[in-house]
Amino acid sequence: MDAFFDPGSVAVLGASNDPSKWGFWLSAGALTGAHRRSVHLINSRAASIQGQPTFAHLSELPEVPELLVISIPGPAVSGAVDEALAAGVRAFLIISARVPNAAELAERIVAAGARLIGPNSLGLVDSANELLLAWGHFTPGSLAVGTQSGQLGTEIATLSARSGLGISRFASIGGQSDVRAAEILRSLVDDPDTAQVVIYLESFTGGSALVQAMQALRAAGKPTMILTTGSSNAGARMAKSHTGSLTSAIDTVDAACRAAGAIRLSTPGEVVELAGFFASSWLPAARRVAVISDSGGQGAIAADTAEGFGLSVEVLDPATAEKAADLLPEAGGIDNPIDLDGAGEKDLSVYSSLVDVLLADETIDAVVLSGYFGCYGEDIPELLEAELAEVERLGNIVSGHRKPLIVHSMSADSQAVAGLWERGIPSYASIEAAMRVLARAGFYASHSGRITETHDLSGTITPWGAGYTAARDAMAAAGVPVPAAVTLGRGDDLAEAIAAAELTPPFALKAGWLAHKTEVGGIVLGLEDTSAVARAHADMVARLGEGEYVLEEMDTRDGVVEILVGGRQDENFGPIVMVGAGGTETELYGDTWLELAPVSHTEALEMISRLTCYRLLTGWRGRPAADLDGLAEVIVAVSRLIASNNEIAEIEINPVRVATSGALAVDALVVTDTETSKE
Template sequence: MDQFFDPGSVAVLGASNDPAKWGFWLSAGALKGTHRRQVYLINSRVASIQGEPTFGSLAELPETPELLVISIPGRGVPAVVDEALAAGVRAFLIISARVPDAADMAQRIISAGARLVGPSSLGVVDASNDLLLAWGNFTPGSLAVVTQSGQLGTEIATLSARSGLGISRFASIGGQSDVRAAEILTSLVDDEATTQVVLYLESFTGGSALVAAMQALRAAGKPTMILTTGQSDAGARLAKSHTGSLTSAMDTVDAACRAAGAIRLSTPGEAVEFAGYLATSWLPAGKKIAIISDSGGQGAIAADRAESHGLRVNVLNTATRARVEGHLPLAGHIDNPIDLDGAGEADLSVHACLVDELLADESIDSVILSGYFGCYGEDIPALLDAELAEVGALGETVRKHRKPLIVHSMSADSPAVAALWENSIPVYTSIESVMRVVAGAGFYASHAGRITEALERSGPVTPWGTGYAAARDTISAAGVPVPRAQTVKRGTELVEVMAGSDLTPPFVLKAGWPAHKTELGAIALGLRDATALKDAYTEMVARLGEGEYIVEEMDTRGEAVEILVGGRQDENFGPIVMVGAGGTETELYGDTWLELAPVTHAEALDMVSRLTCYRLLTGWRGRRAADLDELAEIIVSVSRLIAGSNEIQEVEINPVRVTPDGALAVDALVVTNRDDESDDGTDDNSSSDSGSNTNGDGSDNGKSDNDGNGERESR
C-alpha cells in the first residue's frame, strides 16, 4: 500500500485555485509534502495554482507519477484512466463519482497490473509520511480510519482531533472496486504510528479476509472498532430454514467481531470515546464495579445504568466495607454505590483513599467516580492545587493496581479533567458514556479472538435428492444421533417395509418432501401400533399423493428441552453455526446465538450458555439437568458439517430433544446448491412443527459528482 500512503510522486488532475472545489484541497494537501515527494498539478486553464506552476495535461509531465489523483467530472474519468495506463501510471486515487462504466474501468486498471482506490473516494491521509490528499485538515495522531463513507470518516477524524487522539492514517475506500478494506487493515499492522483502528463498512464482501486482518491487528495490540449499518438481511427472508430467518446481518457481523477480537459500536462518537479509553486505561478483568459518588441521586442513576449495560454492582464484602467505613465515619450509605455524603468537600484526599481500598479488592474489577470531582478548582480557584494534587494521587493508585478508574465529571474541560486523562484516568461528562465504555472494555477484554479451524471442503456429502430422509442420512453420517426409522419409498408398500422392521411403537409418520410439515398435515404423531400407522399412511397418501414417507420411533423421554441447531453459508463470512430455543415457539422467542464455524466443544458450550433458555437446560425448578455435553457435540458436528461441505447451503435440526439421558435430533432440513428451488406450497419461514415429547419438524461515500476542476455537487 506504499504507493497510496507514501508515493514517491503525486499528480493531481483537476487542481484548482478555488477553495470551494475539491481540486483546491487536494492540491494544497499534496503541496504540504513536497519536501518528501515530487508534486505535479494538472490544469489546462491556468498557469499556476497556489503559487506553483501547472501542467496542461498528463502527457506534459516530466515523469510518470507514482500516484495519480483524479478529481474531474465523472464522465471524463475513463478516458483519462486509459491515457494514464498507457503512460505507465500504476496507482489511481479517484475522487470523482458517477463514473460511467466504473466496473469496466476498474477491470482495465487491474488487468494492467495497476491499483485503484475509489471511485467515490474522499481521499487518503498518512500523517507520518506528510501525505494529505483529502478535503480539510487532519490532526496527526494515533487513530487510523478506514471507511466506505468518506464524510462519516471525516466526522470520526474531527472527533478524534477534539479528543486529542488525532489521525495516523485515513482511507476512504469508496466503492472498493479494487483495493479493499482488508488490504488497508493489514497494512496497518506494521504501521508504527497507528495504535487503534476505526472501520466503517456497508458491505462485508470478502469477510474472511477482514476477520484475518483484524485478528492480526489484535495480535499486534491494535484494537479495531467497527461501525456498520443495517439491522436486517433481505437474504434471510429467502432462507428455507430458521437458521437463516431468525438471524440478521448484524448478528453475523457480531460473530465475526468476536472471532476477530474486534468490537462493534454504534456511532462515530462511541467509537472515539472508546478509543480514548483504550488509549488511556487498563482493560477490566470482569464486570464487577464499585461506584463512588458525592450525590445519592447520581450514584443511584449510575447503578441503574451499570446494570442496564450488564455490569454488576455487588454489595461490598465485609473487609472492604470496614476499610471504607474508616474513611467515612459520618456517611449514611456505605454499600455499593458509596455516597460520600459531604466527605469530599471536607477533605479532597478521601477520593484517592477510597479508590485505593476498592481497587485493592480482588472482587472489584473497575471503580467509577461520579459527580463533582473535576469541578472543585474550576469553581473555587483556591482549591485548584489541592484538586490537582488529588488527581496525582489517583493516578498513582491506578498505576499501582493496574485496574480501571473512570470518572464521570460535571466539568468537560477543567484543569483537573485534563490532568485526569494525563494520569491514565478517562473522564466523561455523561454517566451513560462511562457505563457504555466500561461494558465495552469488558467485552473487548473477554473476546480476544479465535482462530476457526480451516477444514478441507469436500462433496458431495448428501445423497442425490432432497427431503427428510436425505437430511437424516446426512446429519447421522456427521455424528448426530437420530431416532431409528424406516423409509417407504415411492413404489414400495408400507406393509412390506414394516414386515421386516423391528421398530418399536409409538410411531411417527412423516411425508419426506415438505420442508415444513404441520401446515400440510404431513406428519402424524403418537401412532400406537401397526394398525394406527397403516390408517395414517393411507389417509396421508390419499391427501398428499405418492412419495417418500418416513416411519420413526417416537421419542417419549420426559424432561426434554427442545433446542434448534443449525448452520448456513454466509455470503460474506462463510460457514456459520447457530443454536437457539427450538420447537413450535422458535420464532416467538427468537432466542439464538451464532458463531463462525467450526466451533470446539468448549465454544459450543459457551454458545448454549448465552441463550435465555439455558436455565431450562441446567435444572429448572427441580428438574434434572440436561446432557449439555451431548448437545455441545451435536453443535460441533453441525458446525463441522457446514464448514466442511462445498455443497450444503443450510442445515437445520429442529428440534434436538435434550434430556438428562442424552440428546436426539428428531427433525432435520438440509438445503444444498443442487436443490430444486420450486415452492413446496408452504411458507419457507413458517414456524417449526415439533411439540413437546414428539418427533415433529421441527455507502453513501459522499457520492456526488465532480463539477469542473474537482468540485463535488455536495458533501
C-alpha cells in the same frame, strides 16, 4: 500500500484555485507534503494554482508520478486512466463520482498491474507521512479510519480531533472496486502511529479476509471497532430454513467480530468514546464494578446504569468494606455504591485513598467515580492546585494497580478533567457514557477472537440426495443421534416394514420431502400400532400425494427441551452455525445465537448459555437438567458439516430434543447449492 500512504511523488489531475472544488483541497493538501515528495498539479486552463506552476497534461510531467489523484468529471476519467496507464502510473486515487462503467475501469487498472482506491473516494490521509489528499483538516493522532462513506469518516475524524485523539490514517475506499477494506486493515498492523482502528462498511464482500485482518490487528494490540448499517433482513427472506430466516446481517457481523476479537458499535460518537478509553486506560479483567459518588442519588443512578449495561455492582468484600469505613468514619454504613456524604469537600485526598483500597481488591475489576470531582478547581479557584494534585495521585494509583478507573464528572473540560485523561483516567460528562464505555471495554477484553481455520475437519460427510432420509443419514454419519426409522415405499407392506426395522411404538409418520411439515399436515404423531400407521399413511397420500414417507420411533422421554441447531453459508463470511429455541414456535421466540463455523465443544457450550431458554436446559423450576454436553456435540457436528462442505447451502435440525439422557435429532433439513440454484 506504500504507494497510497507514502508515495515518493503525487500528481493531482483536476487541480483548482476554487476553494469550493475538490481540486483546491487536494492541491492544498498535497502541497503540505511537498518538502518530502514531489507534487505536480495538472490543469489545462490554469498556469498557476495556489502559487505553484501547473501542467496542462499528464504527459508534460517531468516524471511518472507514483500516485495519481483524479478529480475531474466522471465521464472523462476513463480516458485519463488509459493515458496514465500508458505512461506507467501504477497507483490511482479516484475522487470523481458517477464514473461510467466503474467496474470495467477497475478491471483495466488491475490488468495493467496497477492499483486503485475509488472511484467516489473522499481521499487519503497519513499524518506521520504528511500526506493529505482529502477535503478538510485532519488533526494528527493515533486512530486510523477506513470507510466506505467518506463523509461519515470525516465526522469520526472531526470528533476524534475534538476529543484530543486525532487521526493516524484515513482511507475512504468508496465502492472497493479494487483495494478493499481488508488490505487497508492489514496495512495498519505494522503502522507504528496507529493504536486504534475503526472501519465503516456497507458491504462485507470478502468477509473472511476481513476477519483475518482484524485478528492480526488484535494480535498486534490494536483494538478494532466496526460501524455498519447492515440490519436489513432482505437476505433472510430468501432463506429456506429457520436458520436463515431468523438471522440478520447484523447477527453475522457480530459473530465475525467475536471471531476476530473486534467490537461493533453504532455511531461515530460511540467510536470516539471507546477509542479514547483504549488510548488511555487498562482493560478490565471482568465486569465487577465498584462505584464511588459524592451524591447518594448519583451513586444509585450510577449503579442502576452499570447493571443496565450488564456490569455487576456487587456487595463489597468485608475486608475492603472495613478499610473503606476507616476512611469514612462519619458514614453510617459502607456499601457498593459508596456515598462519600461530603467527605470529599472536607479532604480531597479521600478520593485517591478510597480508589486505592478498591482497586487493590481482587474481586473488583474497575472503579467508577461519579459526581462532582473535576469541578472543585473550576468552581473554587483556591482548590485548583489541591484538585490537580489529587488527579496526579489517582494517576499513580491506577498505573500501580493496572486496573481501570473511569470518572463521570459534572465538568466536561476543566483542567482536572484534562489532567485525568493525560494520566490514563478516562472522564465522561455523562454516567451513561462512562458505563457504556466500561461495558464495551469489558466485552472487548473478554472476546479475544478465535481461529476457525485450526479446526480438524477430516472425516466429515457430504450429504447426497434430497429429502428427509438423506438428511437423517447425513446427520447420523456426522455423529448426531437420530431415532430409529424406516422409509415407506409405494406398495410396501407396513407391518413387514415396521417389523423388519424393529421399531417400537409410538411412531411418528412424516412426509420426508417437505421442508416444513407441520404447516401442511405432513407429520402425524402418537401412532400406537400398524393400523394407525396405515390410516395415517393413506390420509397423507390422499392429501399430499406419493412421495418419501418416513416412519420413526417417537421420543417419549420426560423433561425434554426442544432446541434448533442449524448452519448456513453466508455470502460474505462463509460457514455459520446457529442454536436457538426450537419447535413449532421457533420464529415466535426468535431466541438464537450464532458463530462462525466450525466451533469447539467449549464454544458450543458458550453459545447455549447465551440463549434465553438456557434456563430451561439447566433445571427450570425443579425440572431435571438437560444434557448440555450432548447438545454441544450436536452443535459441533453441524458446524463441522457446514464448514467442510461447500455444497451445503443450509442445514437445520428442528427440533433437537434434549433431555437428561442426551440429545436426539427428530427432524432435519439439508439444502444443497444445487437445490438453491433451481429456485
